[in-house]
Amino acid sequence: MTALTAAAPTLEVRNLQTHFFTRAGVVKAVDDVSFSVGRGKVLGLVGESGSGKTVTGFSILGLVDEPGRIVGGSILFHGQDLAKQSEEQMRQLRGNRIAMIFQDPMMTLNPVLRIDTQMIETVQAHTKVSKEEARQRARDTLGMVGIPSPDERLKSYPHQFSGGMRQRVAIAIALLHRPELIVADEPTTALDVTIQAQILAEVQKLCAETGTAMIWITHDLSVVAGLADDIAVMYAGKVVEKGEVAPVLDMPLHPYTAGLIGSVPSRNKRGEPLKQIPGMTPNVMRLPPGCAFRTRCAYATEVCKQEVPFGEVAPGREVRCFHPLFPAKQGEAA
Amino acid sequence: MSTPIIELKGVSKRFSKKLDFAGKILQRLGAPVRDETVHAVDGVDLTVNKGEVVGLVGESGCGKSTLGRMVAGIMPASDGTIRWHGKELAELTGSEGRRAKLQTQMIFQDPMSSLNPRIRVADIIGEAPLVHGLTKRSEYDGYVDEQMRRAGMDPTLKRRYPHQFSGGQRQRIGIARALAVQPEFIVCDESVAALDVSIQAQILNLFMDLRRDLNLTYLFISHDLGVVEHLSDRVVIMYLGRVVEEAPSEEIFARPNHPYTQALLSEVPRIDARKKSFAGVKGEIPSPLNPPPGCHFHPRCPFAFDRCKVERPMLKTVASGHRSACHLNDKVA
Incomplete structure (x- = not known):
């Protein structure tokens, strides 16, 4: 049993799909995202721009505007499916039991x-x-x-x-309103380091004291490392890896997670070239079939062209990959 | 040691807002209005030697970008001297002045606002070298292709x-443009701040490759200590227009001397720190319009004593190559 599944979670997102029906085609901004957050826990939702992390947050709050629509999956908040609530019912919840913090307070x-x-x-x-x-x-x-x-x-x-x-x-x-759930979308990205630390300190204290569950959306792995209990990594609309923070960051199983961690400049690798991920984030409108990461992945094979299932490959470790990087393999790569 | 590429002595930059007509009338009538002056950079000494990567770190409003612009020669200094290869930059004229400017190039944070949206990439990169006679019309295409390849771009995209x-990719265009005039010294102003982590890693690697291949010298301005630590040989920390500490990278990250540097380092989120309890230096960054007297950091400093409130601390050597501006160092001695 991992912390993820223990006790009834405050929020459980199951196979969420939010698509945008634009004139140029369907954009699958969120396509099969599942995770859960418990009382007083912080989930770090990590991804690069365009990975669908913000749309996931908006979907939970029911803030997805036309031409976007939740087309599948469920968002269970204390067992109640938010995806099926009326606008009036969502109004009652929003700002009351569920709240959101945005990146730029000047805009909100x-x-x-x-x-x-x-x-x-x-x-x-x-x-x-x-x-x-x-x-x-x-x-x-x-x-x-x-x-x-x-x-x-x-x-x-x-x-x-x-x-x-x-x-x-x-x-x-x-x-x-002392909400039970807060969705925070890049709330400290625009702030200076010393100010960011002050905000993070407040947030940590509040979560511990009030038992508020928090989804912390960010691109910054270092913030998640210090703040979150669990982590979900998104790539091209899908969660590719999920688990507790320490094991995921210490021993990433998905090649994308590993690449992301390798890209962060840090003390240990001073002067050495960073382990970069080749290529760039794909256009969500024209994703390759199968694993969306395979065009940039060093481990990709023929089998990656098929739809990749998301599942537990080790206790508490869920990965969407045919070739998870178990330690033997990581040694090989290094 | 040979002469440094660039040497700043007591350089200051002030921006003032003069009173407008209405303001002058108000002043005549006895209203408490006056010219407002921001000391963006206040008496900074900085030396960059050939082949070195110097990281310039500070939070928003500390004057790091202004300093970068003065070093790059985009902006004149209000006070102090900037020497380029031992010669005063402001006094260089004619061909030598042009050469000094060409040899120092700048790469900006936001490539979208620093690239002309109505000019094709080929001309963005090739215009300056053509004007300065580094290439000829007949060799123009080949020259541009080479610059693009060097920055890791596909030359077939140059008509875009x-x-x-x-x-x-846009940041690569900015890099190609800066390198097209064959500079020896590059000022990077938050050049990777707007990029995603995986793209940032690609650009940082490119910077390091270029440094090796072209023997470049960098002044790398950033608020991101992780990036600076990764790239720099020497780090300079600024706070509200003044340099508070400078030391070789390893030294400053192992033994920070100034309380501000210590606070900054302890608060940087690190990927290897789990469930860290963030503490935070108390207080806000004061307005540069009205900085506190004495040491600018004293209202937020946990160790401040009386002297900090009245006397400006000067940079003093605390270890080999390590200078810090803090009165505490005198107290211990």
């Missing part, structure tokens, strides 16, 4: 409204409380995410905050 | 426009 905060207006509105959207109580709650939450003198800051406009503070405000808004 | 390429 309303520039012409003060922070208190925006926060009170959010509180009152889901609970019947007086304005004064709502303000109280807003102030407490701002304090919780480490904003100094929250009383005064409530009266500020978004542009009066620095980037890091703005992201804290966005996180505070997400936390107003 | 920049928007027809992916981010990584």
Whole structure:
């Protein structure tokens, strides 16, 4: 039994498919994605641009716009399928029991409204409380995410905050209703290192204290290494590898995961060439049949042209590959 | 030691916003408005020797890009001297001045905004060498092909426009353009920051190959300590317009001296660190419009004492080739 399957998870995504029906053809942005997150756990959803990680996050929140549509699979939130909820039911959940944090808080905060207006509105959207109580709650939450003198800051406009503070405000808004699940889409990518560390510290504390489950969408493996419990690696709309953080990063089984880890510059390999992945991310509109990674993969064979099943190849290790890199093979490659 | 390629002494750059007409009237009427001046770069000394890769690290607004631009000769310095091969850059004129400019090239962060969208790739790369007489009309095509191949691109794509390429390919065009005029010194300003990890690795490898093949010297500006550590021989750390520490790569990552460097290093997420508890230096980066007096870092520094609030610490040698600007070093001694 792994941590992934133990206890009833807060969220379980099964074989999710979100396709975009554009004039130029069907874009399978998310095509067979499965994972689950438990109470107080952090799942790192990692992938490069265009791998479908953001669309996965949007699908969970029911934010996929036309011409996109969830065409298959289920998103079970405490056993309730979010993919089948009406728009009204999703409204009740969004911002209340499920919240999202976006990459750029300047885009998600309303520039012409003060922070208190925006926060009170959010509180009152889901609970019947007086304005004064709502303000109280807003102030407490701002304090919780480490904003100094929250009383005064409530009266500020978004542009009066620095980037890091703005992201804290966005996180505070997400936390107003003590959600059971937070989907965070690249929330620290635009921030400086010292500010990123502050935000990560707050997030770690909050998850541990409130038992909120978190999906942390990022391209940065190093952040996931330090923050997450589990990791799911996406490539061209599919999860290619999934497991607990330490085993996946220490001994990646999918060649793409291995390539990604090899691409990160680090202390151990100073001056040596990085283990780069040849070629570039494929166009999701024209994916090769079978394994989408095979054109860039050193281990690809004839069999890779067939549809690759996603399954457990070792205890707690799920991989979508015909040739998982077990240690013997990795030694061979090195 | 031969003369360094570039040597900066006490270089500063100030940007000021003069009061407009309405502002002047307000000032006359006694309103507390005045010219605003940003000290983007404040008295920086920097030396880059032939064949060296110097990493310049800092957070947003610390003046690292401005410094890079002054080194590349795109922007004049407000104060101080920049010497190129021992000669003062500002005083070079005519052919020598042109040569100095050609020998130093810059590669930018966002290739989309640094490549002219209406010019074909072949001309983006080939225009400058043709103007400077490095190639002739008759050899033009061959010359461009060679530059593209060297940057890892397929020369058959040269009739295309920049928007027809992916981010990584566009960055290669930027590299090919910079190398086409046969420079000896390249200033890379966050050149890999916008790229995906796997593409970033390809470009970093290309930088290293080119360095070996063409004996290039780099000033590598980045906020990403991992990238800088991987590439650089020497690292310079900036904070709010000043250099706070400089040392050889191994030295600075093993024995950081300045509290800011220590904080920066301890907070960089690393792929080999599991379930790390992030701590975070307290506070925000102050506005460069109104930097704190004394040591710029003192409001956030856990070790700050009275002297830090009034006196600016100077760079002092703490070990061989290792200089740090912190009053704590005097205290210990």
